[in-house]
Amino acid sequence: MRRQLDEHDEAIIAELRDDGRVPIRELAQRVGLTEATVRARIRRLEESDSMRIVAKLDLGSMGYPFTGLLGLKIRGRTIDEVANDLVDIPGVISVLSVIGRNDLEIQVIARDMAALNLLVTQTIPQIDGVIGVEAALAMNIVKYVQPWGRFE
Structure with missing residues (x-):
């Protein structure tokens, strides 16, 4: 409670x-x-499950300086089915079902540009049901927090 x-x-x-x-x-x-x-x-x-104290990794310090933001269009399978496939891919750190231009928004991390390119151009587009990938490379992360607390 x-x-x-x-x-x-x-x-x-x-x-x-x-x-x-x-x-x-x-x-x-x-x-x-x-x-x-x-x-x-x-x-x-x-x-009361109102708060948890957890460790947060510094992705850059851990050897993942590249962050990609991908919008995915899905057809032929449910969004949940595709999302379940995505969560098993190393480098995919968030998967969100969204309303708008895309069906899913995901965040990926990579150790180098070649690994990011592989995720964006081969691994993710080959998932059954993914018909479009719109990618953006994060050049500078200005703010990245998990704002847990009051949501009123």
């Missing part, structure tokens, strides 16, 4: 989003609460 977030919960989440390894003592000072209160709030947020 998710709980309603108040301004203290949101402050804790914002600080942890910035640095998930911040010591509780420092976190408590930053948000103006006691250490015990911060610990209890974090525990309640986790137990």
